[in-house]
Amino acid sequence: MSATPRVSIAFCTQCRWLLRAGWMAQELLSTFGTELGEVALVPGTGGVFKVEVDGTLVWERERDGGFPDAAELKRRVRDVIAPEKSLGHSEKKSTAPEA
Incomplete structure (x- = not known):
């Protein structure tokens, strides 16, 4: 992993998904x-919407069933670039009982 990862968000211009891609980039x-x-x-x-981190696919619209919400995309990117990083309130709460 490079010191400063590159995220790419490929989006369909025919579908007019630029605003969605821009919003995800901002998040x-x-x-x-x-x-x-x-x-x-x-x-x-051709309906493309995919997010990659240094070439690792973290979200693909067809494979993953639509578009990610911001929290899910942040979790997936975090898992690639900084697994130890806390996302604070964006983090999913565990539903398993504590031991």
Whole structure:
């Protein structure tokens, strides 16, 4: 993993998903700041919406069944770039009883 990971968000221009991609980029930059080296918006066609971190696919619209909510995308990106990082209130609460 590089010192400053690159996130790419590929989105369909035909579907007009630029605003959604831009919002996801803003959410990631707000959460991770300088822990990320770059967040790139990559225009595409054919219904594409996928998010990669240094080439590792973390979300793909067809594979994962639609679009991620911001909290889920942040968790998946965090798991790749900084698994030890707490996301605070964005973190899912465990439903398992504590031992």
